[in-house]
Amino acid sequence: MDRERSINIAVIGAGNIATRHLENLAFLGGNRIVAICDLDENLARAKAATYGAQAYTDWEKVFEEVKDLGAILICTPPVLRKPVIQAAIQHNVPFLCEKPPAQSLREAREIVALLQNTRLIHSVGFNQRYAPSVDRCMELLEGRQINLVDAAVITSPGLTRNLGADWFYLKEKGGSLFDNTIHTLDVIRYIAGDIDAVHAFGSNLTIPISDSFTIEDSMSINLQFSSGAIGCILLSWACAQRRDDLTFFGRDIRLSLSTIPPRIEGMVGAPDEKPKSITEQFPQGPAMGRSGEIHPNRRPQDPPDPPHFEEIEVFLNAIRNPSLSSAIRSDFADAARTTALLHAIEASIASGSVEKVPLIEGTP
Ligand SMILES: NC(=O)c1ccc[n+]([C@@H]2O[C@H](COP(=O)([O-])OP(=O)(O)OC[C@H]3O[C@@H](n4cnc5c(N)ncnc54)[C@H](O)[C@@H]3O)[C@@H](O)[C@H]2O)c1
Incomplete structure (x- = not known):
C-alpha cells in the first residue's frame, strides 16, 4: 500500500x-482537490479557482465525470445525504x-443498511472526538465509573440569526x-457510553415559534445511560451570554472537558484525601471562524482548523492503508446512534414522557 499516494x-x-476542510487539505498537502460542487455556481467557481479544482453545480456529474475519484467530502446541509452516499457506494x-x-431516523437506518455489507472506508464529521483533550479525559477516567454528566451549551444564534442559512432555525431541516x-x-456518548432513555422539555420564552423559527429556543434534557449513570444538559440558542461546558463526575473525580480549544480542568481525590487539581491545555491552535478566517492566534505550525484536521488526516490515511481504518472514530453506524438519541429527545419534548432511544438495527 502506497502511504504517499x-x-x-x-x-x-x-x-x-x-x-475548513479545504484549508486543512491545503495545509496537509499531497492530495488533489479535483472537484468542488455547490448549487451556488459563483461560490463553486470561486472555491474551485482557489483550490485548483473543476467547478460543478450538479453532484451527480462529479461521479459521472471525474476520473480516479479517490474520496468525496459531503459538506451540504442535512437535506442531502443518502443519494450521495448511495452513489459513493455504487x-x-x-x-x-x-x-x-442523516435528515431523519429513517434515512439514518436506510444508510446503515446500505453500508452494512460493504467495506467502504467512510467517516462521519464528529471531529470533536479527535480533540487531544478527549483522549486525555478518557485516560484520566480509565478504570473509574462515571456516575454523572452535566453539560450546558448556551449560545446566541437564535437571537443574532448570524448563521446565514435558514436550516439552523427550522426543526424540519435540522x-x-x-x-x-x-x-x-456525541462526545458524551463517546466517553460515557450509550444512553438508553431521555426526558426533555423545550421552551420558546425568548423566541416565539414563527415561520422562520420552528425550533425550541431552549431545552432541558435528562439522560439515563446504559451503565446506570445519569446526566442533564441545558441548551439554549437564545441567550446573548455564552456558556459551553461539559463535566464528568465519578466517586473521586470531577473533570470538565473543552474540545475547541482543547482543555481539561478538574479535581481528583477520594473524600479522605487532599484533592489534586488538574488543568491541562493543549498546543493546538484555535478553530477557524465561520466565514473561513483563520484565527489570528494560530501558530504557523498548527493546522488551520483542528480537530477537523486530525479527522480528515485519519480518513485519508485509512483510504491509503485500510488497516488503519480502526483509527476512524465515527463510522456511520455509530453516528446513527447519536442521531437516534437526538430523535428520542425530540420525541420526549413532543410527548412530555420518558422516551427510549430507538435502536439502530445492525449496530452493536
Ligand atoms: N463538523 C463540524 O464541526 C461542522 C461545522 C460546521 C458545519 N457542519 C455541518 O456541515 C453541513 C454544512 O454546514 P455549513 O455550515 O457548511 O453550511 P453552509 O450553508 O455554509 O454551506 C452549505 C453549502 O451547501 C450547498 N448545497 C446545498 N445543497 C446542495 C446540493 N444539493 N448540491 C450542492 N451543494 C449544495 C449550499 O449552497 C451551501 O453553499 C451541515 O450539516 C453542518 O451541520 C459541521
Whole structure:
C-alpha cells in the first residue's frame, strides 16, 4: 500500500465546513482537490479557482465525470445525504459525511443498511472526538465509573440569526439540536457510553415559534445511560451570554472537558484525601471562524482548523492503508446512534414522557 499516494478529492457543498476542510487539505498537502460542487455556481467557481479544482453545480456529474475519484467530502446541509452516499457506494468512493449524518431516523437506518455489507472506508464529521483533550479525559477516567454528566451549551444564534442559512432555525431541516448540540451529545456518548432513555422539555420564552423559527429556543434534557449513570444538559440558542461546558463526575473525580480549544480542568481525590487539581491545555491552535478566517492566534505550525484536521488526516490515511481504518472514530453506524438519541429527545419534548432511544438495527 502506497502511504504517499495522492488522493483525488471532490467536495460537495462549498460553504463554511467545506472551507475548513479545504484549508486543512491545503495545509496537509499531497492530495488533489479535483472537484468542488455547490448549487451556488459563483461560490463553486470561486472555491474551485482557489483550490485548483473543476467547478460543478450538479453532484451527480462529479461521479459521472471525474476520473480516479479517490474520496468525496459531503459538506451540504442535512437535506442531502443518502443519494450521495448511495452513489459513493455504487462507485466505490470513500466518503466523509458531515454531521448530522442523516435528515431523519429513517434515512439514518436506510444508510446503515446500505453500508452494512460493504467495506467502504467512510467517516462521519464528529471531529470533536479527535480533540487531544478527549483522549486525555478518557485516560484520566480509565478504570473509574462515571456516575454523572452535566453539560450546558448556551449560545446566541437564535437571537443574532448570524448563521446565514435558514436550516439552523427550522426543526424540519435540522435546527440547533442537530447542528451544534449534536457534537456535545456525541462526545458524551463517546466517553460515557450509550444512553438508553431521555426526558426533555423545550421552551420558546425568548423566541416565539414563527415561520422562520420552528425550533425550541431552549431545552432541558435528562439522560439515563446504559451503565446506570445519569446526566442533564441545558441548551439554549437564545441567550446573548455564552456558556459551553461539559463535566464528568465519578466517586473521586470531577473533570470538565473543552474540545475547541482543547482543555481539561478538574479535581481528583477520594473524600479522605487532599484533592489534586488538574488543568491541562493543549498546543493546538484555535478553530477557524465561520466565514473561513483563520484565527489570528494560530501558530504557523498548527493546522488551520483542528480537530477537523486530525479527522480528515485519519480518513485519508485509512483510504491509503485500510488497516488503519480502526483509527476512524465515527463510522456511520455509530453516528446513527447519536442521531437516534437526538430523535428520542425530540420525541420526549413532543410527548412530555420518558422516551427510549430507538435502536439502530445492525449496530452493536
Ligand atoms: N463538523 C463540524 O464541526 C461542522 C461545522 C460546521 C458545519 N457542519 C455541518 O456541515 C453541513 C454544512 O454546514 P455549513 O455550515 O457548511 O453550511 P453552509 O450553508 O455554509 O454551506 C452549505 C453549502 O451547501 C450547498 N448545497 C446545498 N445543497 C446542495 C446540493 N444539493 N448540491 C450542492 N451543494 C449544495 C449550499 O449552497 C451551501 O453553499 C451541515 O450539516 C453542518 O451541520 C459541521
